[in-house]
Amino acid sequence: MDMSVFILILALLAIGVSGYVFCRFRAVASAGGNQRALHSLPSYHGWHGFIMGFLPGIGVLTLWLIAQPFVIEGNMGRFFDPALFESDTERTLLMADVRRVAAGLDVAVTKGALTDEQAARIRTEFGSVRDRLAAVGVALGAEVTPQVLQAAQSYRQQIATGAIWRTILTLGVAGVALIAAIRLTSADFRARNRVEAVILGLLILASTIAILTTVGIVLSMLSETIRFSSMYPIGDFFFGLTWQPNFQGDSDLGLLPLLWGTLYISFVSMVVAVPLGLFTAIYLAEYAGPKVRAVVKPLIEVIAGIPTVVFGLFALITVGPILRDWIAMPTGLGSSGSSVMTAGIVIGILNIPFISSLADDIINAVPQSLRDGSYGLGATRSETIREVVLPAALPGIVGAVLLAASRAIGETMIVTMGAGAAAKLDLNPFEAMTTITVKIVSQLTGDTEFNSPETLVAFALGMTLFVITLGLNIFALYIVRKYREQYE
C-alpha cells in the first residue's frame, strides 16, 4: 500500500470525526439543548455522522483498489501481440516485466537519476534502459524490449492518473455523504436505528468470513487443479502407480503410492491411539476417583497442547533411531529411521488425548441409571462397561475415532520429519514411505513456478486431502446424529 492511500484513509477518518462532532452538535442544538427531546442519544447522532463520513468513502476506495489493477492490465493489451497476450502464462510473465520496469523507473526518479519527464520519454533506441537502471541500483534480468518499456511508461502514467481520480472520487463521495448526514440530523431523526443497522451489517459480514474461507479454499484449489488437469492427464494422476516428479518435465505423478502411505501410516496411528485413548477414557470416567482424575486428565491434555513440530523432532531423533536399531535392523526388515512405524506411533501418541477427551465426554453422558440397572442385575463394573456403557456410547466413540483418523490423515509435520520421502507401494512397516501432506510441502517449498504440473500437482493433492478429511468429518457427524441415544 503506498503512502497516498494511507493518507487518504487518514483523511477519511478525519472526515468521519468531524461528522461525529457536527451531527452531535446539530442534534443537541435542534432540540434546544434538551436532550430528552431527542429520539436517539446524542452519541448515536454523532456515530451516525462518523459512519456517513467514513464508510461510503472507504467503500469507494476499496472498490477502486480492487478494480484498478484489472483495468490497467486490460489496457496493456494494445502494446503486445494479441496472440501472446491471450495465453495466461505469457500474460503473467509480460505483466511482471512491465511492473518491474515501471518500479525501476520509479526508483530512478526518486533517486534523481531521471526526471519525471525523462522517465516518460526514455526510449530503447537511445541506449540500453537496462544499463541506465542498473546505474541506480535496479537490476533487471534481461534487456528491455520497446513494447515492455512503452507499456511500463503507460503503466506509470495510468497509475498516476488513477491516484488523482481515486482521491477526488473518494473525498467527493465522503463529503457528499457527510453533508447528507448533517442535513438529516434533527431531533426526530432515528439515528440509533440506523447506527444499529450498520453494526448488524458488520456483524453479519464477520460471520460470513467462515463461509468465505471455505469458498476460498475450494475455489483456489479447484482452479489450480483444473489448470493441472490441462497439463497432466487427470486419470494418470488418480490411478498412477508411480510418483516420480522431475522438474525437467516428463514426470510420473501418480496419487496411489502417496495415498497408500497416508492410509498405512494413519492405520498404524489408529492402532496405537484407539486402544490407549479408549482405555484412558474408560479408566478416567469409570474407575478414577476425583483426585486422580483432577491430576491425570490435565496431564493427558498437555499432550494435545504441544506443537506437532515437537512430536516431529521426537520422531526424528528418538523414536526413529530406537525402532531402527532395536527392531528393524536386528530383524532385517529395514535400515531407515524414517518409517511408517515411526510416524504412525508418534501420530498415535498425538491422537491419544483427542480420542480420550472426546470418549470421556461421551461416556460421562451415558446416564447413571443404566449403570445402576446393570449393577442391580449383579454385573461387575467391567461387565457393565463392556455390555452397557460402551454399546450406549458407541456412536459417539465411532465419531471420535473417525475425527481422529481425519486428523491423522491431515497431519503434516510428524510425517515430514518421521516418515521419509520415498513414494512406495510396500507392505513392510519399517520402510520409509511418504504421504500426501509430505509431497504438498516438498512440491510447494523453495523457488517454485506456478505453471508446471510438478508444482500444480500439490493443489490437486491438497484437493484430494480436503475431500477425504471433509468426507470423514461429515460421515462422523452423520453417525453421531443418526445413532445418538436420547435419554431424556
Place this chain on the structure above:
Amino acid sequence: MTDAAAPKSLLVQDTRTRRRNTAEARFQAYGIVAISISLGMLAIMLWTIFSDGVSAFRQTTFSFPVTLEAERLDPNGNRNRDEMAKVTTIGYTNLLNASLKAHLEVRGISFEGVDDKGIAAFISRDTPARVRDMVLANPAMIGQTVTVSGFTTGRIDGYFKGRVTRETAAVDTNISAAQLDLADRLAEAGIMRTGFNWQFFTNPDASDQRPEAAGLGVAIIGSAYMMILVAIFVLPIGVAASIYLEEFAPKNRWTDLIEVNISNLAAVPSIVFGILGLAVFINFAAFPQSSPLVGALVLTLMTLPTIIIATRAAIRAVPPSIRDAALGVGASKMQMVFHHVLPLAAPGILTGTILGLASALGETAPLLLIGMVAFVANYPAGPFEGGFLDPASALPVQVYSWASRADPAFIERSSGAIIVLLAFLLVMNILAIVLRRRFERRW
C-alpha cells in the same frame, strides 16, 4: 429336594466368580497401563527434548589478544576504507589463526599434534567477519592489540557439552583427539570458557557451517509480529461473528450453513490453510512471501473457528435474566449486547482467545508453504517501518529447519528452540488459567 451339588461357603469364591473378578482386575489394569504408556511417552519426549536442548543455552567462547597488523589489513597503509574493504574475511581468518598460534606459543601451551588447520578449526567462521566489520567501522584500530572474543566451532563446543567425545572424534574426520587435548589445555588456561548464551535469543539464523552462531532472534520477532497481528485480526472478527450467531441470527438455512461451516473448518488439516494462503494472499493478492503479515492472515483464518466456538460458549454462559433485565429497562437489543452481555462474557472470550493464540503460535505446516522456512539472516524492520512485510521466520519453523540440517549441533539448537517455544506456550496457558480463575463467575 436340593440338588446334589456340594454346599458352598459364601466365604470361598467359586471358579466362575473368581474368573469374573480376575477379568475385572484385568480390565482395570488395562486402563492404568494405557494411562501409564501415554504419560510415559509424554515424559520421555519432554525429557529427550530437554536433555538435548538445555545445552543450547550454554556456549563455549574464546578470547585472546590479536594485534591488528597493518601490513595484513591495510596493505596500502593509508587507512582508506574502500581499499581496506578489499581485504576479505579470508585475510582476517588468517590473521586470527596466526594470532591464536602465536598466543599459544607465548603462553607456552603445547599444541603438539595439531597442525595450523587444526588450530584454525577452533575459531567460528563468524568471528573474522565480525572483526572485519569492526575494523572497517573504525580504521584507527589498526596497529592496536585488541582482545577478540567469539564462539568456538560447533565440534569444540560440543566437546565441552559432552556431545562430542573421544569415541565420536575417532570416527569424525572434522575433529581429532589431539584437538580435544588442546581444547582441554585452552580451557585450563582460561582462553576458552563456557557460559550462558544470550546470543541464542538474539542472533539471526546462521548458515550450515556455523551452528554455533545460529540464534532465534529473527524467529522470535517473526512469531511476535504474527501473534500481534493475529490478535488484532481475530479478536474483532471472532467476537462479531459470535455475537451475530448467538444473539441475532434467525434460525434459517443460511445460519445453519454458517454453523456447519465453522465446525467443519475447525477440522480441516492446517496444511490446507497454507495452500489457501499461498494461492490467495501470495499468488493472487501479491503480498510478499515469508512476511509475518501473510503468516498472520493464514493463522487468523485457521484459528477463527476455534475462537468463535470458545467465544460463543462464553456468551451463552451469560444468563438470560441479564438480557431480560436490560431489555426490560428499555435498552435496545444492540445496547443489551454491547453494554451487558459482552462485558460479562469478556473474561471467557479473552481466555479462549489466548488459548487460540497459543495453538497458532505452535503451528508449522501452513507457514512452510508461504515461504517462512526460507533462510532469513536480516532482522525485520520495526512494526511501524513496514516490518510486517519483511521476510521473517517463526519459532516452530525454525525448529523444523534446524532439525533438517546435517550438522548434529543443529539438533541441540532445534531442541533449544523447542524449549523456548514451550516456555512461551506455558506462559500463555498459565495466563489463561489465571484469568479464568480470577474472573470466572458462577451464576
